[in-house]
Amino acid sequence: MxxxxxxxxxxxxxxxxxxxxxxxxxxxxxxxxxxxxxxxxxxxxxxxxxxxxxxxxxxxxxxxxxxxxxxxxxxxxxxxxxxxxxxxxxxxxxxxxxxxMENTYEQQDVERNRPPKELWDREKIKKQFPKLSYTEFQSGDAGLRKWLEYIHIFGIAVIQGVPTQNQEEVREIVNRFAYVKQTAYGLTFDVLAEPKAAHLANTGRYLEHHTDLNYREKAPGLQLLHCLKSEVLGEGDEEAAGGKSFFVDGFHVAQWLEDHEPAAFHILTSTPLRFQIKMDGKRYSQLWPVIALDSHGDLAEIHYNNRTSGPLQAPNNVVIPFYHALKKFVDKLRDPASELVFAMSPGDVVAFDNRRVLHGRTAFNPRRIARHLKGCYVDIDEAYSKYDSLL
Amino acid sequence: MxxxxxxxxxxxxxxxxxxxxxxxxxxxxxxxxxxxxxxxxxxxxxxxxxxxxxxxxxxxxxxxxxxxxxxxxxxxxxxxxxxxxxxxxxxxxxxxxxxxMENTYEQQDVERNRPPKELWDREKIKKQFPKLSYTEFQSGDAGLRKWLEYIHIFGIAVIQGVPTQNQEEVREIVNRFAYVKQTAYGLTFDVLAEPKAAHLANTGRYLEHHTDLNYREKAPGLQLLHCLKSEVLGEGDEEAAGGKSFFVDGFHVAQWLEDHEPAAFHILTSTPLRFQIKMDGKRYSQLWPVIALDSHGDLAEIHYNNRTSGPLQAPNNVVIPFYHALKKFVDKLRDPASELVFAMSPGDVVAFDNRRVLHGRTAFNPRRIARHLKGCYVDIDEAYSKYDSLL
CATH class of the missing domain: 3.30.2020.30 (NE0471 N-terminal domain-like)
Structure with missing residues (x-):
């Protein structure tokens, strides 16, 4: 009035x-x-x-x-x-x-109807594991909204019991709210052990915590991975066969760094690092700080992938401080207390904010594990436009 | 050595x-x-x-x-x-x-093999109109490289004589170097006069200079428009029928602003403006400065679309200065001396850097002009990865 x-x-x-x-x-x-x-x-x-x-x-x-x-x-x-x-x-x-308003400067908040994000470590996420069944996901807008809300709040959500007959089922999930984002890897991509791997993801090698496609002008915001097959073959300890997936809330670790190691936080937010890859004769290359902030100083994006980072190009007085700062950040990332770890089962679809949650996989023995994931990317602003329309 | x-x-x-x-x-x-x-x-x-x-x-x-x-x-x-x-x-x-190096701080330049960009106004672009024939474009890597080089240097390139039988021919052009970037408008979209238009582009109305999709988290870098039909019907002056396309080098205008009106330049580079649209019940919204600079202070992106800009949300002491600064920028944009204007002919494909070159169209009488363009977007870093591989 x-x-x-x-x-x-x-x-x-x-x-x-x-x-x-x-x-x-x-x-x-x-x-x-x-x-x-x-x-x-x-x-x-x-x-x-x-x-x-x-x-x-x-x-x-x-x-x-x-x-x-x-x-x-x-x-x-x-x-x-x-x-x-x-x-x-x-x-x-x-x-x-x-x-x-007098004495205020508050921008209209487009996210005002969304609940706050919740940063998590291992203990917290175990208590509130953000999962739902495929049946619930498919049950109208309520299921879709719940799933998108998990992604907004935790940066990760799991749908269990997704059919595996159709290898491209992950596209059907995306088509419920948007469309698949194509990349140089295609509309969808396979993660499986291959004898002559063109990409390190396709070996049994340990894959450290990372975010994907940091070498693009904008890293895809949402990634989905659909487990089509995961069998332990032969005799012996299942644990020893390896191949578990793990996820870490990069925002939680960055927040920890800001609280406990502000100098390291400052260096990682202000030093651009080059990410690069060569693919089919083409070179992709982009500069990102490991922790990117928005204009308010709030956490915006995490960019970290040891496999694709290029030589640091910075003033010499920043080189050693940068390595020290990165070590503090990565040690905390790799702290088991930060990690959500689980073995993906056939029918699981894990969706996560690729600019917030880092993912990786423990090494596995390709003779003991038959593993096949189908993945794709989505523009996350499309996901949030849909989410906001359901609030 | x-x-x-x-x-x-x-x-x-x-x-x-x-x-x-x-x-x-x-x-x-x-x-x-x-x-x-x-x-x-x-x-x-x-x-x-x-x-x-x-x-x-x-x-x-x-x-x-x-x-x-x-x-x-x-x-x-x-x-x-x-x-x-x-x-x-x-x-x-x-x-x-x-x-x-002692006393230097020069980052390795990934663009080092590319020729410098050339900013242009009407006079300059008329002398070096960046066009090639479809035959030349199709003639192996040299044609593709020439086209990509035009886009890099001028932010715009025209291919003439592209077949119009296949309405989706524009996708074939993109598939030579990358893949089409899907958006909420589909893989490709039509620009034509429609009786009940769901988008202002699909009326005969004058469309002011603008960049597309400023309300997305990243505006598409490359846009292609393929003219399938453009006929002047009935009697009378062809000029009066309207429907000409025009393009302006936003970097040239921004550079002019920095040189001649540095205070206005500062305001447009530092004041975020909200761009927003509602589509199918979903709302897209993003903040951008009209002129976005990179961390070196170099021109990075132009964001301007009068039709989708939201209410300015800024401290009150910036409101009137912002409108003054915007007027200086837009007046220069609309100065005929800045514009490349031409009537697209069937078979023309115009490709332009949507984050550098603004586009628009003069009003036309849909009873006099039968006009049909087919458009699509591409991630411009894919285009430049291909271009760099050909250098």
Missing amino acids: LDSAVVAPHHAAKIVFNDHSVAEFKFIWLRDSCKCQLCVHEATGQRLLDSNSLDLNIRPKELYINDRGQLEIIWPDASQQEKHRSIFDASWLYRYGQCF | LDSAVVAPHHAAKIVFNDHSVAEFKFIWLRDSCKCQLCVHEATGQRLLDSNSLDLNIRPKELYINDRGQLEIIWPDASQQEKHRSIFDASWLYRYGQCF
Whole structure:
């Protein structure tokens, strides 16, 4: 509800809301936000008003609270045919006016309906293992929402009991909310032991914690891995056969680093490291800090893959500090207390935020383990657009 | 060529090259860069050496220039089985040592083989119109390279005479070097006049200069538009029928702004603007500065679309300066002296860097013009990986 609306100095309207908060809206901003049919295309919701055509010194002809409690402004537009009457609901002004409130500067939060993220270590994730059955996942919007919510909160979610007859089933899962993101590895890719591996993932070798495709201009946000086959062959200890998957919440480790080793945190957030790979005669190369922050200083992306990192290119006085900082970060990553470890069973689909959760696999003996995963990537903003639409 | 290599203070080897330049390489960096078969997987080129396992205080057991002029280091590794001998070519050290040269801090430049970009306005681009025939484009690597080079240099290239029988021909063009990037609009999309348009592009309306998909986490880098049909119907002035395409080099305009209006340039590079759209019940939303710079302060991306920009959310003292700065930028964008304008003919494929070159279309009368474009997007780093492989 609006208590009052008056013209204020400095080209602004001063609005008092009924909770006594006060915001000043610049006239040019109000005119530019006009939602009338001349300014917004009704069918598409896209803006017709060309901001650039506005008089930057525009002032309202009339400005008042109308009898429905809305702010109403009549503008002195150039032509009579295009006389604009802007009508703003109190709730809209209150929401978008947060950044104009006295003593506040709060951006409208697009994620405001989402629950907070929860960073985790081994103990925490074991208590709240984010899994659901394929039946539940398939049961309408509620199942899809639950799964997407797990991914938002924990950066990882497991669907159990996904059919394995169709090797491309993982695409059907993605098609429920978006589309598969193609890469140079194809629409989907196989992870299995191969005699002549073109990629280290396709050997029985231990794969350290890593994020994928750091050498691309934007690493894919969401990765899905569908276990089609995982059999222990022959005699002997199953544990010794190896091949377990592990996942670590990179945001949790980065947060730990910021809290306990702020100098190391600073170096890893400010030193770009080159990631690179050669594939089919093509070279991919990109610079990323190991811990990328957004403009608010919040954790945005983790980039770490020992196998594809290039020689550090930095001022010489940063070289040794960088190695020390990286060691603190990676030691904590590899601490068993950080890890979620489990043997993927046929029918498991693990989906994880590839820019938050690092993944890896213990070594395995390809003569003892027959293992086949089918994977794919998805633009994670597509996943979150769908998630937000279900909230 | 190496003149000398000696152990220096502060855990480094001091190398003098035969052009008298001097670089200091930290031991940990040299050990981490070892290219021996124990450290790098021969078949895949991926690193086997786990940086995190290294002794951060490692020192060479022996360090000398061998009889082939290479730097050779023998390391005192823990186990005798894994004794490492690192061999570095002088040229490799020289290239990667730029950042360790005294008084220099130059990163290895992955784009070093590419010609410089050329920013353009109307006069310049008219003299060097970056076009080639479909026949030339199809003539092996040389044609593909020429086309990709145009895109790198000018941010735009036209192929003429592309067959129009197959409406999806644009995918064949992309498949020569990469794969189509799917979006919520599909693998390809149509731009044509429709009676009930779900998107403003599909009306006869004037479309101002814009970049596409600013509301995604990463706007697609490369866009292709294939003109399948463009006929002027009925009597009267062809010019009056409208429907011409225009393109503007956003980097040129941004550079002009930095040179002539540095305060406006600063505001547009530092103020995030929200871009948003609702589609099929889903909301996409992303913050970008209109002019995004990289960490060196070089132009990286342009984001501007009047139709999808949301209410500015910024401290109140920035609101009016932002509108003034934007007007200076957009007025220059719309200056006819900035524009490349032409009527697309059937068979034309225009490809452009969607994060550098803004595009638009003059209004047209859908009763006079029958117009059909087929478009698609591509990850531009895929295009440049291919381009670099052809240099």
